[in-house]
Amino acid sequence: MLSKEKLAIHGGIPVRDAYLPYGTQWIDNEDINAVINVLNSDYLTTGPKIAEFEKEVANYTGAKYAVSFSNGTAALHGACFAAGIKEGDEVITTPMTFAASANCILYQGAKPIFADINPDNYNVSPKSIENLITKKTKAIIAVDFAGQPSDLDHILTIAQEHNLIVIEDAAHSLGATYKESKIGSRCDMTMFSFHPVKHITTGEGGMITTNDKEFRDRLIQFRNHGITRDRSRFKEEHGPWYYEMQLLGYNYRMTDFQAALGLSQLKKLDNFIKRRKEIASMYSKAFENIEQIRIPVNCKESQSSWHLYVIRLNQEKLTVNRKEIFEALVSENIGVNVHYIPVYYHPYYHEIGYKKGLCPNSEKLYEEIITLPLFPKMSEKDIFDVIKAVKKVISFYSND
Ligand SMILES: *Cc1c(COP(=O)(O)O)cnc(C)c1O
Numbered sequence: 001m002l003s004k005e006k007l008a009i010h011g012g013i014p015v016r017d018a019y020l021p022y023g024t025q026w027i028d029n030e031d032i033n034a035v036i037n038v039l040n041s042d043y044l045t046t047g048p049k050i051a052e053f054e055k056e057v058a059n060y061t062g063a064k065y066a067v068s069f070s071n072g073t074a075a076l077h078g079a080c081f082a083a084g085i086k087e088g089d090e091v092i093t094t095p096m097t098f099a100a101s102a103n104c105i106l107y108q109g110a111k112p113i114f115a116d117i118n119p120d121n122y123n124v125s126p127k128s129i130e131n132l133i134t135k136k137t138k139a140i141i142a143v144d145f146a147g148q149p150s151d152l153d154h155i156l157t158i159a160q161e162h163n164l165i166v167i168e169d170a171a172h173s174l175g176a177t178y179k180e181s182k183i184g185s186r187c188d189m190t191m192f193s194f195h196p197v198k199h200i201t202t203g204e205g206g207m208i209t210t211n212d213k214e215f216r217d218r219l220i221q222f223r224n225h226g227i228t229r230d231r232s233r234f235k236e237e238h239g240p241w242y243y244e245m246q247l248l249g250y251n252y253r254m255t256d257f258q259a260a261l262g263l264s265q266l267k268k269l270d271n272f273i274k275r276r277k278e279i280a281s282m283y284s285k286a287f288e289n290i291e292q293i294r295i296p297v298n299c300k301e302s303q304s305s306w307h308l309y310v311i312r313l314n315q316e317k318l319t320v321n322r323k324e325i326f327e328a329l330v331s332e333n334i335g336v337n338v339h340y341i342p343v344y345y346h347p348y349y350h351e352i353g354y355k356k357g358l359c360p361n362s363e364k365l366y367e368e369i370i371t372l373p374l375f376p377k378m379s380e381k382d383i384f385d386v387i388k389a390v391k392k393v394i395s396f397y398s399n400d
Contacts, residue, residue, distance in 0.1 A: 007396050008331035015389040016333035023197035023308075026272065026377040027261075034264040038257040049259035054207070056266055057192070061174075061184025063209035065216040068259065069223055072171050072193025074252035075206030076104035079189040080139070082208075082218040083165040085110045089138035093169075094124035095342035095362045097143040101169045102343045106352075110138065114344055116359035121145070121299055122310070126154040128359075133158075139165040144173035144183065146339070147276075147307035148299065152178050152186050167191065172307035174199045175273045179301050184209040189219075194258075197375075199272055199305060200265035202258035223252035275376040276306035279383055283309055283372060286387040292317045292394045308339055309374040311390070312365065319399045326370055328396070332389035337371040 006012030038049055050068055058066040069075035085091055087109035093101055095114045102112040115128040122145045129140060140159055142150040150168070159166045170176075171193035173183045184190045189212075192198075194205035208219055221228055226249030231237070234244055284295045294312040298304055313322055322338075329336045342362050344354035356363065372386055 007328050007393060008333075009328045014332045015392065016385050019333045019335055020373050020378075020382055020385065021335040021375075022337040022371055022373045023375045024377065025196040025201045026268070026375070027201075028268075031261055031264045034260040035257045038260040041256075043256045045255045046253055047256040049256040049263065050254060053254075053259035053262045053266075056263060057184075057207050058209060060266065060269070061182050061190070061209050063185040063190070064211040065213070066207050066209045067216055067219040067223065068254040068262075069206040069208070070252045070254055071204040072191055072195065072198075072206035073100040073104065074223070074250070075191045075193075075208050076100055076141075076167070076169065077107050077250070078219045078222045078252060079167045079191055079208050079215075080104045080108045080110070081222045082189065082215045083139050083167060085138050088136065090134060090136040091139045091141060092124075092129050092132050092137060093141040094143050094145075095344055095359050096122055096124075096145055096340050096365065097169065097343060098171070098340060099343050099346060101141055101143050102349075105141070111136075112343075113137070114342075114354075114358050114362075116361045117145075117365065118151070119361050119365070120297060121148050122365060123148060123150040124155075125361075126151050126158055129155065130158050133162050133164075137162065137164060139167060141167045141169055142187070143169040143171075144176060145308075146296065146310055147172045147176050147305040148296070149173055149176050149178040149183055149302040149304075151299075156187065165189075171195075171198060173305050175269055176305035177303040183305075185211060188212065189215055194262055194265075199276075199307065200262065200269050202254065202262040202265070205254050205258050205262060221247065222249040225249045225251060272376040273305050275378075276374060277304075279374055279376075279378060280304075280306045280309050282383055283374075283387065287311065287390065290391070290394060292398055293390075306374065309372045310339060310369050311372060313368045313370070315368060317399060318394075318397050320397045322368055322370065325393055325397060328393040329370070329389055332393065334386055334389045335373050338366075338369060339371045340366070342366055 008014035054066040085108045089110040091105040092113045105112040118125040166187040168187040168190040176183045189210045192207045194202040226247035
């Protein structure tokens with residue numbers, strides 16, 4: 001029946017009147033008041049809310065320390081600095097991520113090495129990491145794709161054997177669990193992002209969690225111009241006004257009103273994740289018997305926090321490719337997206353010497369994926385509209 005309905009792209013009536021975004025924040029009055037209170041206080045930046053937010057994120061994730069940053073990318077840069085990554089080093093990461101996961105390696109003058117993904121859960125494959133380790137390898141940046149934790153213990157074992165630092169890019173996986181424990185305390189450093197499409201937001205914002213005091217100290221110094229006010233670490237002493245800039249840092253500080261927003265949002269995180277899980281299972285239930293679609297799989301040892309819901313098309317069962325399916329869904333007013341364009345496909349990476357063909361599984365995946373809308377504020381109608389639109393478009397272009 002659905003296949004006889006004309007698609008919006010061919011002049012039919014769209015499933016929705018209004019465009020549904022793929023992700024967006026959920027801000028309520030409590031959040032707004034938290035920000036206003038700080039705006040009326042003495043500290044707009046690096047005040048008491050920063051320390052409080054850091055403490056709460058450390059508590060939530062089970063890490064000893066948390067260090068806030070102006071955004072997740074700055075936090076990754078800080079982690080690369082703290083890890084001692086420098087010119088001449090190689091750092092292994094995945095191409096199925098946002099460019100920031102690899103750009104932070106370039107910021108430190110080191111070389112990103114792209115390891116291919118595991119075709120089951122689209123996370124970096126430990127085996128392909130192992131094959132790329134050289135004498136120059138310094139660290140691994142593992143990304144928890146879509147909220148599904150990477151194969152962390154396997155990666156940590158490899159790292160231990162080769163004396164490498166593991167940085168986890170957990171921009172998607174705040175609140176996810178791996179072997180019963182929350183993401184954020186297993187790797188040397190873990191990065192979270194508070195961009196509006198992520199689980200909780202501070203507008204822009206990021207955090208590194210770690211159990212290592214030395215990493216924490218370096219992160220704090222790095223995000224504030226490389227300055228220290230700790231007299232015990234001074235090289236000289238001039239008087240009470242004196243502070244020292246001891247390394248080349250940046251201004252990567254978060255404001256206090258952002259931290260207040262983060263604190264307020266953090267209280268809602270578990271409910272946000274619960275809702276994301278519900279929506280994901282509604283999608284999976286609706287699509288599990290459609291042979292044109294491969295639904296995301298959940299690994300046994302972990303619980304995804306469902307940042308993204310990514311479907312993979314079975315091209316053999318469709319008359320058109322991903323681009324047409326994508327465009328048809330947009331015409332139905334469904335805000336679809338693609339996560340991700342392999343990082344080394346970008347012209348900048350091409351310019352600095354990366355070529356297509358490096359990671360065949362990632363490249364094949366890229367041709368076949370579509371991200372569906374997923375955010376806690378979605379209504380039941382929104383969810384059913386997405387399901388209806390996907391079924392409509394897929395059955396229209398199905399080749400049986
Ligand atoms: C969002 C994101 C980042 C960067 O975070 P920002 O806060 O936007 O700088 C890094 N890695 C991944 C995988 C992300 O999704």
